[in-house]
Amino acid sequence: MGKAKVKVNAADMIGSKKMSPVQIGALLALIATFVALPFFIGNTTIVLVCRIFILGVYGMSYDILRGYTGIINLGQASFFGSGVYIGVLALRREADMLHFIVALLGATVFCLLVGFLYSKIVLLTGGVVPGAMITLALAEIVRNLAERWYTVTGGQDGLSLRASSLAINFTSASIRLGGRDKLIGLYLFTFVFLIVMTLVLRQFVMSPTGRVLMAIRENDQRAKFLGYNTDHYKTIAFLVSAVASGLAGVFFSIVVRFAGTDYLSIQTTLDALLMTLVGGTGTLYGAIIGSGLVTYLQNLLLNLAREYSDFRLLRFPMIFIGSIYVAIVMFMPSGIMGGVYKLQAMRKLKKSQANK
Amino acid sequence: MGAILTLLINGLAQGALIFLMASGLSIILGMMGVINFAHGTLFLWGGYSYVWAYYVIWNRVAQARFPDAYAIGQWGGSVVRVDRIALPSGQALPFHLDLLIFLAALIIAVAIVFFIGMIFEKLFINKVYNNAPAQILVTLGLQVIFTDVARFFFGTEGIQIVPPNFLNGTTRLWGGTIVHYNIFVILVGLAVALIIHRIITKSRIGMVIRAGLQSPEHVKAIGINIRRYFTYIFAVGAGLAALGGALYMPFVGAVTSTAGMNNQILAFIVIVVGGLGSFLGSAFGSVFIGLMTVVISLFVPALSVVANVLVMALVLVFKPNGLFGMAVNN
Numbered sequence: 313m314g315k316a317k318v319k320v321n322a323a324d325m326i327g328s329k330k331m332s333p334v335q336i337g338a339l340l341a342l343i344a345t346f347v348a349l350p351f352f353i354g355n356t357t358i359v360l361v362c363r364i365f366i367l368g369v370y371g372m373s374y375d376i377l378r379g380y381t382g383i384i385n386l387g388q389a390s391f392f393g394s395g396v397y398i399g400v401l402a403l404r405r406e407a408d409m410l411h412f413i414v415a416l417l418g419a420t421v422f423c424l425l426v427g428f429l430y431s432k433i434v435l436l437t438g439g440v441v442p443g444a445m446i447t448l449a450l451a452e453i454v455r456n457l458a459e460r461w462y463t464v465t466g467g468q469d470g471l472s473l474r475a476s477s478l479a480i481n482f483t484s485a486s487i488r489l490g491g492r493d494k495l496i497g498l499y500l501f502t503f504v505f506l507i508v509m510t511l512v513l514r515q516f517v518m519s520p521t522g523r524v525l526m527a528i529r530e531n532d533q534r535a536k537f538l539g540y541n542t543d544h545y546k547t548i549a550f551l552v553s554a555v556a557s558g559l560a561g562v563f564f565s566i567v568v569r570f571a572g573t574d575y576l577s578i579q580t581t582l583d584a585l586l587m588t589l590v591g592g593t594g595t596l597y598g599a600i601i602g603s604g605l606v607t608y609l610q611n612l613l614l615n616l617a618r619e620y621s622d623f624r625l626l627r628f629p630m631i632f633i634g635s636i637y638v639a640i641v642m643f644m645p646s647g648i649m650g651g652v653y654k655l656q657a658m659r660k661l662k663k664s665q666a667n668k
Numbered sequence: 669m670g671a672i673l674t675l676l677i678n679g680l681a682q683g684a685l686i687f688l689m690a691s692g693l694s695i696i697l698g699m700m701g702v703i704n705f706a707h708g709t710l711f712l713w714g715g716y717s718y719v720w721a722y723y724v725i726w727n728r729v730a731q732a733r734f735p736d737a738y739a740i741g742q743w744g745g746s747v748v749r750v751d752r753i754a755l756p757s758g759q760a761l762p763f764h765l766d767l768l769i770f771l772a773a774l775i776i777a778v779a780i781v782f783f784i785g786m787i788f789e790k791l792f793i794n795k796v797y798n799n800a801p802a803q804i805l806v807t808l809g810l811q812v813i814f815t816d817v818a819r820f821f822f823g824t825e826g827i828q829i830v831p832p833n834f835l836n837g838t839t840r841l842w843g844g845t846i847v848h849y850n851i852f853v854i855l856v857g858l859a860v861a862l863i864i865h866r867i868i869t870k871s872r873i874g875m876v877i878r879a880g881l882q883s884p885e886h887v888k889a890i891g892i893n894i895r896r897y898f899t900y901i902f903a904v905g906a907g908l909a910a911l912g913g914a915l916y917m918p919f920v921g922a923v924t925s926t927a928g929m930n931n932q933i934l935a936f937i938v939i940v941v942g943g944l945g946s947f948l949g950s951a952f953g954s955v956f957i958g959l960m961t962v963v964i965s966l967f968v969p970a971l972s973v974v975a976n977v978l979v980m981a982l983v984l985v986f987k988p989n990g991l992f993g994m995a996v997n998n
Contacts, residue, residue: 384805433981436985441804444703445936448705449933449936449937449977452929578812624746624820630812630813631820642802
């Protein structure tokens with residue numbers, strides 16, 4: 313047989329097998345580590361990790377479209393950014409749990425509407441290329457509207473939550489530890505959000521609908537011939553992705569306490585793209601790993617730029633992040649999780665060959 | 669009457685500028701099957717290179733001719749810094765020098781971006797033929813990188829630039845105001861459209877390219893290096909974007925780093941409206957969108973951006989492949 317060429321559908325690896333006790337143990341240990349983590353790190357790091365959690369959800373939501381359905385949506389920032397704006401707008405009135413839930417509902421409804429509109433326009437043209445072009449244009453328009461609608465969005469200045477507004481009663485539950493106030497409530501709140509959303513999205517991907525989406529990604533025509541209304545399924549994927557991004561945006565608003573048009577810009581969409589790419593497109597969990605690496609890197613660049621202010625190149629982080637992004641697309645298109653799955657599949661193949 | 673004339677001229681000029689940008693995109697898409705999301709940054713580099721070349725040459729000439737010309741400031745970023753020079757009052761460069769400087773700056777700008785385009789094709793685009801998602805991702809990455817590189821080179825603040833003296837005037841006609849520069853831009857757009865159309869349909873190069881799109885294997889079989897053609901097509905597309913950028917900056921009066929993305933989006937709208945990969949479509953789409961933009965920004969300024977997309981959405985509803993679409997959907 314010579315060299316066996318392994319074509320792995322990373323997506324099919326998710327939930328395709330029962331977990332062994334070792335794996336369950338490892339997963340539990342991982343969760344326990346993350347629950348214990350905030351007790352050992354400072355507040356700056358806690359906030360960073362919170363961002364990683366939330367952007368992980370954002371990345372996964374993007375993966376639903378990019379990785380599972382094969383649509384490149386360059387307007388994902390519209391949903392995430394809107395979520396951030398809705399969160400800040402609601403919490404500016406009163407920063408309590410009730411308003412937070414209202415914000416979540418508001419973001420859901422808004423993203424359903426906008427997502428429906430987006431998907432309709434994208435599906436009119438059908439292809440991946442025009443879809444990407446159109447969503448880029450749509451997102452830019454949403455950003456422009458937000459910039460001009462000064463009375464609500466604060467225009468280019470953006471909107472911020474006052475420091476005390478952090479007091480969503482639950483999330484600000486700070487524990488005095490080592491003489492410092494710690495944002496453990498916030499940390500756990502976002503961590504739970506990450507876990508819940510991971511489970512929900514995993515369920516969606518494993519559901520019959522998710523399987524149809526993968527069929528569409530592999531071969532649109534064929535899925536159509538099999539009798540599936542592909543446009544219908546693509547719309548569903550769009551809506552799920554939009555709502556998940558919007559919810560992530562609302563959670564993001566309590567971490568950053570600021571809403572600006574940057575969150576609606578192409579840069580924010582690129583963040584999502586980069587996270588899914590680094591982690592592995594179409595692997596769902598990859599986005600979380602991607603979020604960790606990308607967010608950490610961005611933070612690092614920001615700190616470096618602050619520290620070495622003479623070194624002007626550092627003021628333009630997109631040069632570095634963009635280069636990494638291009639390098640990954642060209643040289644490592646399956647990302648980290650993609651590589652892991654490939655290794656697993658290769659080992660399996662070897663085993664089965666050895667048994668023969 | 670006058671107002672309509674003014675509007676018409678402005679709209680056509682706007683359309684001509686969008687066309688220069690969109691035609692490059694359309695040629696690259698139609699002939700190579702490559703979608704270039706880095707077109708905006710090529711446009712931006714065209715604009716910046718033009719402004720840089722124009723000021724550098726102009727400064728030299730002005731200082732040589734008027735020893736008492738003095739610097740009143742500087743502009744630029746971390747790499748490029750150029751003096752602002754004021755001429756003694758009442759003085760100006762003669763027409764022929766102005767013209768030469770203007771043409772030289774245009775040629776330099778187009779040449780620089782032509783070169784950047786060749787590098788893009790050789791290093792990146794080359795590797796992602798027949799893979800639309802990868803094309804989108806790679807070129808989008810190049811877009812953000814090179815936009816930030818431009819900001820690093822030329823600075824983050826806008827740089828003022830006006831048309832050269834001999835184009836910098838207005839004429840009143842039937843109560844309307846006609847900006848000379850706009851007429852010039854329309855003429856350039858028209859000339860470029862005619863030349864390209866002729867090359868595609870009548871010349872040997874155009875024939876090879878069209879054949880290459882249909883069946884690259886056959887073209888290779890008769891001994892034509894189609895890949896080399898592709899490199900030059902991409903570079904020509906980039907050069908067109910640069911020409912658009914160079915002419916656009918004096919049109920709006922300043923270079924800003926957001927101009928690239930904004931115009932790229934306009935060009936996208938144009939080629940979706942015109943039909944993907946159709947050169948004629950992009951020409952008519954540009955004029956259409958240019959006129960629309962001017963009319964709407966006159967009556968409802970706040971809606972000018974949204975209106976373009978509304979038009980696009982309407983066109984798509986009734987003609988999903990665009991007005992002149994050949995449907996390059998993959």
